[in-house]
Amino acid sequence: MKDTPLSNCERDFLLKAIEEKKRLDGRQTYDYRKIKISFGTDYGCCFVDLGQTRVMAQVSCELVAPKENRPNEGIMFFNIELSPMASPGFEQGRQSELSVKLNRQLERCLRNSKCIDTESLCVVSGEKVWQIRVDVHTLNNDGNLMDAASIAAITALCHFRRPDVSTQGQEVTVYSPEERDPIPLSIYHMPISVSFAFFQQGTYLLVDPCEREERVMDGLLVIAMNKHREICSIQSSGGIMLLKEQVMRCSKIAGVKVSEITELINEALLNDRKARKAGGKCGFAESMPQERITALKKDETPVEMTDVTETANGIIQKGEAAPQTVPSPVVPVPGVGQVGQGLQNSWGLEDDDEDDYEEEKNDNSGDEQVEEVTKMDVGEGDVVEISDIEEEEVVILNPEVPEKPKNTGSKSHQKGAAASKKRQKK
Amino acid sequence: MFSTVRERVGEVLLPGDEFSFEAEEKISLTAPVKSEKVVCGPGLRRCGDRLVVFKSGVLRHKEPNVFWIDSQQRRYVPAKGESIIGIVTAKSGDVFKVDFGGSEQASLSYLTFEGATKRNRPNVQVGDLVFAQFLIANKDMEPELVCIDSSGRANGMGVFGAGGLLFRVSLGLVRRLLAPHSDIRSDLEQLFPCELVVGMNGRIWVKSATVQQTLIIANLLQSAETMTAQQRQQLFRKVQQGAF
Numbered sequence: 001m002k003d004t005p006l007s008n009c010e011r012d013f014l015l016k017a018i019e020e021k022k023r024l025d026g027r028q029t030y031d032y033r034k035i036k037i038s039f040g041t042d043y044g045c046c047f048v049d050l051g052q053t054r055v056m057a058q059v060s061c062e063l064v065a066p067k068e069n070r071p072n073e074g075i076m077f078f079n080i081e082l083s084p085m086a087s088p089g090f091e092q093g094r095q096s097e098l099s100v101k102l103n104r105q106l107e108r109c110l111r112n113s114k115c116i117d118t119e120s121l122c123v124v125s126g127e128k129v130w131q132i133r134v135d136v137h138t139l140n141n142d143g144n145l146m147d148a149a150s151i152a153a154i155t156a157l158c159h160f161r162r163p164d165v166s167t168q169g170q171e172v173t174v175y176s177p178e179e180r181d182p183i184p185l186s187i188y189h190m191p192i193s194v195s196f197a198f199f200q201q202g203t204y205l206l207v208d209p210c211e212r213e214e215r216v217m218d219g220l221l222v223i224a225m226n227k228h229r230e231i232c233s234i235q236s237s238g239g240i241m242l243l244k245e246q247v248m249r250c251s252k253i254a255g256v257k258v259s260e261i262t263e264l265i266n267e268a269l270l271n272d273r274k275a276r277k278a279g280g281k282c283g284f285a286e287s288m289p290q291e292r293i294t295a296l297k298k299d300e301t302p303v304e305m306t307d308v309t310e311t312a313n314g315i316i317q318k319g320e321a322a323p324q325t326v327p328s329p330v331v332p333v334p335g336v337g338q339v340g341q342g343l344q345n346s347w348g349l350e351d352d353d354e355d356d357y358e359e360e361k362n363d364n365s366g367d368e369q370v371e372e373v374t375k376m377d378v379g380e381g382d383v384v385e386i387s388d389i390e391e392e393e394v395v396i397l398n399p400e401v402p403e404k405p406k407n408t409g410s411k412s413h414q415k416g417a418a419a420s421k422k423r424q425k426k
Numbered sequence: 427m428f429s430t431v432r433e434r435v436g437e438v439l440l441p442g443d444e445f446s447f448e449a450e451e452k453i454s455l456t457a458p459v460k461s462e463k464v465v466c467g468p469g470l471r472r473c474g475d476r477l478v479v480f481k482s483g484v485l486r487h488k489e490p491n492v493f494w495i496d497s498q499q500r501r502y503v504p505a506k507g508e509s510i511i512g513i514v515t516a517k518s519g520d521v522f523k524v525d526f527g528g529s530e531q532a533s534l535s536y537l538t539f540e541g542a543t544k545r546n547r548p549n550v551q552v553g554d555l556v557f558a559q560f561l562i563a564n565k566d567m568e569p570e571l572v573c574i575d576s577s578g579r580a581n582g583m584g585v586f587g588a589g590g591l592l593f594r595v596s597l598g599l600v601r602r603l604l605a606p607h608s609d610i611r612s613d614l615e616q617l618f619p620c621e622l623v624v625g626m627n628g629r630i631w632v633k634s635a636t637v638q639q640t641l642i643i644a645n646l647l648q649s650a651e652t653m654t655a656q657q658r659q660q661l662f663r664k665v666q667q668g669a670f
Contacts, residue, residue, distance in 0.1 A: 005525055007513045008553035009631070013591045017637050026645060 003089030006215045014216050018204050024212065025051070030253055032208045035261065037155055037268040043182065044160030048152040051210065052142035057152035058135050059160040063174070066122070066129040074121020075131040076111045078103065080149055086138035087211075102146055105235060106136070109150050109191050109224040113232035116157065117186040123165050123172055130162060132185065143211035146222055150193040155265050159272065160185055191232035192261050193224040194254040202240050207253060221247070223254040227262040431464065431477065435487040439495060443479040467494025483598075498598040498651070502527045502627040504563035509583065511592065511625030512571065514554045522550060524558070524571055527594075527627045534558060538572040540580035548585065555586040555631060557623055590621070590633030593644050597628050599651045610650055613662045618643065 014024070021029060033051030040047070044059030066073060080102045082090040090096070110116070121130040134156065136149045161182030164175045197209035197217040209217060219238030225231050231251065236242060430445050466472060469481035470493055479485075483497030504510075504526065512524035515531060522534045534556065539548040550556070558571035573583040603611055603624050614622075620634040620643055630647060634640040642665060650658050 001529075002525075004527065005513050005515050005553065007555050007592055008551065009555055009586060009588065009590050010592050011553070012588065013637070013640070017641065020637050022637055022641060024641065024644075026641070 001084070001088040003087065006212065010212060011216050014212060015199065018199050018206065018213075023206065024210060027208075029205065030207045032257060032261075033210070035151070035264060037151070037265060039159060039268075039272045044156050046152050046156035046159055047139075048148050048155065050142075050144060050148040050151075050208070052140060053144060053148050054139040055145065055148045055152045056137045056139055057149070057156035058137075059156045060133050060135070061160075061162045062131045062133065063123065063128050063172075064131045065127060066125075070118075071126035072122040072129070073118040074129045076116060076118065077131060077133040078106045078110060078136070078153065079134070080106060080136045080138070080145075082138050082141075082145075085140070086145075087141040090138070090141070101237070102149060105146055105193065105222060105224075105233070106149055106153060108233040108235070109193050110134075110153060110157075113189075113191045113224065113226075115154070115187055115189050115191050115226070115232070117188060120186050121162075124167060124170075128172060132157070132160075132162075141211060143214045144195050144208050146193055147195050147208065150191070150224065151261060151265065154187075154190045154192065155268065157185055158187055158190070158265070158269055189226040189228065189230070190262055190265065191224045191226050192258045193222050193233075194257045196221040196223070196250050196253070198238070198240055198242070202242055202246060205246070205250070207257065221250055223251055225251070225254050225258045227259045229255045229258075431485070431493055432487065435485050435493075437485055438483070439479045439485050440482045441480050444473070445477040447475055447477070462491065465492040467492060469495025469497055496598060496601075498596045500594070500596050500628060502597060504528050504532070504560050504569045505626075506560050506563045508563070508626040509557060509559045510571075510627040511623060511629040511631055512556050512558060512627075514550055514552055514556060517550070517552060522556075524556060526569075526571075526625075527629065528569070530568065532560070532569040532571045534571040534573070538574055539584060540574050540578065550585050555592060557583045557586065557625065559583065586623070586631060590631050591640050591644055592629055592631045593648065594628050595630055595648055596651055597626070599647070600624055600626060600628055600630070603630075603647075609655060610647075610658065613659060614643065614646070617646075617662060617666055 017023065023029070025033070027033065033053075034049070036047075036049040038047045038049075039045060040056075040058075042058075044057075046057045048055050048057070064075065067075065080099055082096065082099045082102075084090050084092055090099075116132070121132065123129060134153050136153055138145055138149075161177075161184050163177065163182050164180040166173050166175070195208060197206045197213055198204070198219040198221065199206070199217055201218055206213060206217075209220075214220075217238065219236065219240035219242070221242065222233075222235045222237075223231060224233040234251075430447070434445075464477070466477065467486075469479060469483060471478050471480055479495060481495045481497045481499070483495040485493065486496045487493050502510075510526045512526040512532065512534070514522045514534075515525050516523040520536055522536065523531045524534045525531050536542060536547055536550070537544075538561075542548050556571070556573060558573045559575075560569055561572045562568075562570040573580065573585075575581045575583075599610075602608060604626070614620075618634050618639045620632055620639065622643075623631040625631075630644075632640055632643050632647075634643060646662065646665065649661070653661065
């Protein structure tokens with residue numbers, strides 16, 4: 001799939017912004033984006049986030065026969081995989097110009113600088129050596145893949161532990177991690193590459209270009225350096241003429257950046273070591289339980305219980321309609337039960353009821369008094385009482401409705417009924 | 427009948443959630459029987475007698491019975507009549523190829539600009555931005571864009587002028603910006619005077635008096651995506667105090 005093209009307006013804007021010493025994400029000219037280093041469950045797995053750029057490095061090892069011309073040296077192998085996941089412009093399995101360039105750059109940065117003691121990887125001279133393979137996968141591309149890949153690769157190499165081996169005569173024993181603790185690689189120094197983008201034929205310089213800046217840049221200078229300020233590799237691409245002072249300035253900036261990043265890597269490694277020693281969960285993948293019977297078990301969730309009584313009461317209040325739908329037997333006078341006759345009509349009940357209620361309010365002074373009493377209660381009483389009172393209201397209303405058509409003047413009956421009801425309730 | 431869906435409006439749903447409709451247990455004999463139809467928008471799919479959610483997002487509802495999932499996706503699928511910001515990638519004969527962020531490039535005839543004739547070609551270069559709407563958006567055909575409305579007027583569409591910054595946001599944010607009484611837009615209006623073009627394909631073009639202001643607006647809009655209204659207003663206020 002084709003990559004999204006860069007429009008003219010973006011290009012113009014970016015160049016104008018760079019002239020004004022502004023960058024898209026508000027960084028200064030020499031600022032790196034935020035770097036985050038995290039580790040996987042296994043040794044030698046490292047994720048690096050450089051702003052939105054994200055890469056993963058995984059180190060693995062294998063016992064192989066050494067190269068003929070170097071019989072007692074281990075083999076280092078580097079591979080950068082540009083997957084379409086990182087950017088729609090990358091294609092799977094095809095060696096693009098960019099991937100060749102990045103691979104070569106990473107090799108020069110890490111292998112040719114001899115930062116890893118390859119002789120310590122020899123098991124039996126001329127027959128068996130360790131081959132250390134570093135696979136760097138790009139997970140998201142927002143520019144400056146090289147720096148992210150170099151940080152990920154060197155951190156993963158520092159993090160990696162290879163199985164212990166012993167030789168007795170011609171017999172080689174490889175121990176599992178349970179038998180003997182795996183051994184870290186011996187690393188002399190940590191080369192880290194720092195990218196500089198040049199604009200307007202080298203007039204403007206930016207550290208850590210993002211994807212859109214990379215697209216409009218004229219040239220790129222990548223300096224790989226270790227914290228002792230030894231330059232391990234330097235590469236200029238894009239075909240621009242750089243002044244000597246410009247290159248010197250870049251190497252000075254690179255020195256500062258490399259020491260910062262090295263510190264960060266050491267800190268990340270230390271944190272990880274502590275976490276592993278503590279035996280707690282560490283790394284990204286460990287947060288997901290796998291293949292365990294309890295994988296689906298959930299922890300007990302704490303439930304907020306503070307205002308449960310209030311909400312429960314609220315529900316009870318709202319549920320006041322319940323007694324109306326199932327009309328209770330009317331009790332006209334205490335001690336007399338009546339079923340069927342004069343029962344409440346459940347058809348179109350609500351409207352009727354309200355009307356009645358209003359009428360009642362208008363012409364029934366006695367009931368109003370009761371109302372007032374209840375209201376006062378509401379005002380002063382606590383929450384629990386309200387529901388009780390509301391039910392009382394219902395009780396008063398219920399017998400009222402059927403009585404009406406029959407006999408309008410039987411207030412005493414009603415009152416008596418109400419009172420009896422109340423007594424029953426309490 | 428659709429009360430099960432209706433009562434979950436406004437909730438966050440995940441793919442795999444489903445609603446099932448059983449026949450109603452009570453049928454009114456007197457009320458006239460209306461056949462209720464539910465219209466499923468993006469993120470909902472009928473599966474037998476169930477309604478299955480296949481996008482994560484908030485369930486929305488529009489009277490009488492239109493339901494859809496409001497998701498924060500970034501992939502754009504063209505739809506007829508939607509206005510988008512495209513980048514001209516090629517000029518071939520009498521059509522331009524326009525990239526709009528979809529799976530395929532759209533074609534834009536040079537005659538579909540306001541006032542364009544065979545003689546009078548519009549001045550469009552490769553890499554220019556165009557604001558256009560879809561005339562054909564069909565999964566089996568090449569999408570086709572036009573820069574005029576049905577009466578032949580430009581109506582705001584056409585080639586962009588120089589300057590300004592283009593950036594991408596999610597489609598959810600774009601819809602929020604284009605909503606009739608958008609709160610983000612009203613917050614933004616109080617900040618700086620700026621020109622804003624919002625394409626339904628998630629591209630936003632912004633131009634302001636200075637580079638600094640343009641950058642601020644672009645960054646604010648990109649960060650407004652994951653903020654609550656309160657956080658956003660706080661941030662906008664902070665920017666306003668810092669800017670003046």
